[in-house]
Amino acid sequence: MEIKKTALAGTLESSDIQITLSPATSGGIQIDLDSAVASQYGDQIKDVITTTLQGFQIENALVKAVDKGALDCVIKARTVAVAQRALEQTEPAWEVL
Amino acid sequence: MSKNNVGVDIPDSILNQYDYKPYAGTKLGNPVSQRVAPTVRAQFGENKVVDSIADVVKAEVKDGMTISFHHHLREGDQVFNEVMQVIIDQGIKDLTLAPSSLTNVMNDMVVKAIKAGTITHITSSGMRGSLGDAVSHGALKTPVIFRSHGGRARAIETGKIKIDVAFLGVPNADEEGNANGMTGDAVFGSLGYALMDAKYANKVVLLTDNIVAYPNTPASINQTQVDYVVKVDQVGDPDKIGSGATRFTKDPKELKIAEEVNEVITHSPYFKNGFSFQTGSGGAALAVTRYLRQSMLDKGIKASFALGGITKPTTDLLAEGLVNKVMDVQDFDKGAADSMHTNPAQQEIDASWYADPYNKGAMVDKLDVVILSALQIDTDFNVNVLTGSDGVIRGAVGGHQDAATAKLTIISAPLVRGRLATIVPKMTSITTPGESIDVVATEIGIAINPKRQDLIDALSHIPGVPVYTIQELAAKAEAIVGKPKEIEYTDRPVALVEYRDGSLIDVINQVKD
Known part of the structure; x- marks a missing residue:
């Protein structure tokens, strides 16, 4: 799926993650992660974001993620929100949830 | 390699090079030591x-x-930054820095002094921020030595620190x-x-x-x-x-933990007239003091003394007559400092009197109940207060090892902090041996050290305080945050952690990144 516009979801509060999703034409899903727990959970955070975006059939995207210690469920929820905003979808994508 | 009594493999090269014995246990016997004395230049007015x-x-x-x-x-x-700057400016080299501890305001100056070659050795209770980061990434050629407050007193008296x-x-x-x-x-x-x-x-x-x-x-x-x-x-x-130490927490998690800690204390055999206690300065510890006050009023129980780092909630108990004496090695807020000035029942004590294991009797030996915090706790009840989950130094031993020798040692800590588990199968370093830890209190319930069957009997049926094994708590924490990737270290030691008797309890290596 084509990303229509740059979108943002989430906050910089503790235990949240702020994700910015921008269009890209190639290069797959490229994640720039900023997290205090990157050395322990960086791979897993990137994995959750990538898998969730793939659920939306997004193949190429630039992702900026500023993590404040979010759990996987929060990361997934914020990724779903930012994907729907970037794709300008208003109905819940049930098959992704 | 020698395995010490908390299961840490310590390379023989470190034991030989820095003249250490591996940590052997909390029971120290009656060691005999020789005190040193300073050189004195007489003055006559x-x-x-x-x-x-x-x-x-x-x-x-x-x-x-x-x-x-x-x-x-x-x-x-x-004072620190002003004096250090003068020392750097005069081009003095190769100093050993041996403060009682290092606070954040000193970090950048110490890093500067290390880079200038002014400071080449450090022994401290702890370090944080940019300094902890620099040391963990190998800024010093020789490892930092971390000692507890009692351990520093011992090291000074016996000439290890001169x-x-x-x-x-x-x-x-x-x-x-x-x-x-x-x-x-x-x-x-x-x-x-x-x-x-x-x-x-x-x-x-x-x-x-x-x-x-x-x-x-x-x-x-x-x-x-x-x-x-x-x-x-x-x-x-x-x-x-x-x-801001006296700020009374509104965090529901901290309040829940504080309430539990109070239940543990009041249901323990030590909660009786004349008991003694020490609390720290963290949010939960301060809240415990308030709950404990109410329990003391309700049951008509008074304490003989409160020990250690003192805060206003503790001196309030003194003023109210609920505590007979406050034995004061440091004050965390102005209220406590003022009280020392005005209340003769608040006695100033030095670090040796407080916690030194090599004198003729330290006050921690008389301590019934202590509430301590933790960065991490492992499934053997060992506690880490020195290194973060990423392996980087960001804490201080303080009086942790010393006060943990109390009859009832309670660690108050949340199950998870953000995405980091507090109770883990393996910690980034060991500060205080599990042998001296009795109860761990989290927001979901407590774990009791299986070595304390008496406490298991006394504390297993408190309404609203579920009891888990420490392994169950670790599993619950991991279920929330997921399994972390193991931290990678180089084989170069950046810090040696002494137990209070001067044996080696752990070695902290440089982090790889």
Whole structure:
């Protein structure tokens, strides 16, 4: 799926993650992660974001993620929100949830 | 390799090179040691007062010496940076820095002094921020030695730490060096940690912004110990000396833990007239003091003494008559410092009296109940208060190892902090052995050390306080945050963690990244 516009979801509060999703034409899903727990959970955070975006059939995207210690469920929820905003979808994508 | 009593493999090269025995247990027997004494240059009423730090440094500090400071001024300290800058400017090299601890306000200056070659060795209670980060990434050639407050007192008395020059900031002093921590702009209360330096350093330099009439009483540090009194503009920022420690938490998680800790105390066999306790300065610990007050009023129970780092909620109990004596090695806020000045039942004690395992009896030996915090706790009840989950140094031993020898040692800690589990199968380093930890209290329930069957019997049926095994708590934490990737280290040691008796409990290696 084509990303229509740059979108943002989430906050910089503790235990949240702020994700910015921008269009890209190639290069797959490229994640720039900023997290205090990157050395322990960086791979897993990137994995959750990538898998969730793939659920939306997004193949190429630039992702900026500023993590404040979010759990996987929060990361997934914020990724779903930012994907729907970037794709300008208003109905819940049930098959992704 | 030698495996110590908490299962840490310690390379023989480290044991040999730095002359250590592996940690063998919390029971120390009755060790016999030889005290050392400082070199004294007699004076007969000559003027000790000088205006220039540079003159004192020039006269007294030489390459390769050991210098010390205290941390009673905490984040308001203005002495350390001023003195260190002068020492760097004079091009002095290869010093050992041996303060009672290092606070955040000192971090950047220590890093600067390391880069300049001024400081090449450090022993401290702890370090944080940019300094912890630099050391964990290999800034020093020789490993830092971390000692508890009691361990530092022991090391000073036995000559393991031989202080050449101590620079001690005080809020008042007379022209001969009689001083206390109780009056003046930079008042901080007890001088407990600095008293060791005043007694054992070869040269004692007081720095004060407040020279008072001779003779100054009560004198915690007295003129028989002091070589110089340096007049400075300001020793500390009063607003930052006791930064916000007495804030009463509204965090529901901390309140829940505090309530549980109080239940554990009041259901234990130690909660009776004449019991003694120590609480820290964390949010949950302060809340415990409030709950404990109510329980003491309800049951008509009074405590014989409160020990350690003192806060206003504790001195309030003293004023109210619920605690007979406060034995005070340091004050965390102005309220506690003021109380030391006005209430004779609040006794200033030095670090040796407080917690030294090599004297003729420390106060921690008489302690019934202590509440301590933790960065991590492992499934053997060992506690880490020194390194973060990423392996980087960001804490201090403080009195943790010393006070943990109490009859009932409770660790209050949340199950998880953000995405980090507090209770883990394997920690990044061990500070305090599980043998001395009795109960871990989290927001979902408690775990009791299986070695304490008496406590399992006493605490297993408290309404609203579920009991889990420590393994169950670790599993619950991991279910929330997921399994972390293991931290990678190089094989180069950056810090050695002593147990309070001077044996080696852990080695912290440089992090890889």
